[in-house]
Amino acid sequence: MREITFYLDFVSPYAWLAFAKLPETLEGISCHVRYRPVLLGALLQHYGNPGPAGIAPKRAWTYRHAEWLGHAQGTPLQMPQQHPFNPLPLLRLALACSDDGCINRFTADALFRHVWEGGGDALAPERLDALHSHLAAQLRSDAEAPARAKALLRANTEAAVADAVFGVPTFCVEGRSFFGADSLPMLRNFLQGDPWFDAPRWEAAAAIPSGLTQG
Numbered sequence: 001m002r003e004i005t006f007y008l009d010f011v012s013p014y015a016w017l018a019f020a021k022l023p024e025t026l027e028g029i030s031c032h033v034r035y036r037p038v039l040l041g042a043l044l045q046h047y048g049n050p051g052p053a054g055i056a057p058k059r060a061w062t063y064r065h066a067e068w069l070g071h072a073q074g075t076p077l078q079m080p081q082q083h084p085f086n087p088l089p090l091l092r093l094a095l096a097c098s099d100d101g102c103i104n105r106f107t108a109d110a111l112f113r114h115v116w117e118g119g120g121d122a123l124a125p126e127r128l129d130a131l132h133s134h135l136a137a138q139l140r141s142d143a144e145a146p147a148r149a150k151a152l153l154r155a156n157t158e159a160a161v162a163d164a165v166f167g168v169p170t171f172c173v174e175g176r177s178f179f180g181a182d183s184l185p186m187l188r189n190f191l192q193g194d195p196w197f198d199a200p201r202w203e204a205a206a207a208i209p210s211g212l213t214q215g
Helices: 013-025 040-046 056-073 088-095 105-116 125-134 145-162 181-191 201-206
Strands: 002-008 031-037 170-173 176-179
Touching: 002 013, 013 056, 013 105, 013 181, 031 088, 031 105, 031 145, 040 145, 088 105, 088 125, 088 145, 105 125, 170 181, 176 181
Parallel strands: 002 031
Antiparallel strands: 002 170, 170 176
C-alpha cells in the first residue's frame, strides 16, 4: 500500500478544495493518506514568500478564483469574514485530536468545513466552542494534550521544511512532492505508474539554470 503525506493548513482554500477532491483522485488506488497540519505562515516565512495576501491585486484574485473553483468542483466554498486569519487555534485544536501529528479525515473535514462553509468568522468564540463540542469524541483529555498539540505542530512544520514543502496543499509520496489542488491529476498519474516519472525530466527540471541575476 502506498503512503501519502498530505501537508495542509485550514487557512488555505486550495487545501480545502484538494481535500474534498482527494477521494475521487485516489479511487481504485491502494494507498493510505496521512493528514499532517502545518503552519503555512512559517513555510512562507522560511522561503521569504509573502503569499497571495501580501500582494493586494493577487489577494483579490485568489479569493475570486478559489470561490469559482469551489463552484466548478461542486465543493461548498465561501470566504470567511476575515482572511487571512491566524490559524493557530484551529491547528492546535486539530492536533489535540492526535498522538503522532496526523489527524483522521473526520477531524480534518470538521475543521475545513468550519472555515469554508457559510462565510462565518473562523475565530468567533461561539463558533470555536461549537467546533470543540463537535470534536469532543476525538480530543485527547490528558493534561499534556495542549502542550503536545503545540509540539506536534512545530514538528510537523519542521518536517515539511525538511521535505522541501513550500506551501499547501502538498502531497509527498516516495520522495516526490506534488503541490497545489491542481496537482491532483499528476499525483494520480504517478500512482498509476506512468513511466514519464522514471524519465530524466523530473530531476532535470530542478537543474535548469535561472536566467535572473541578483541585483
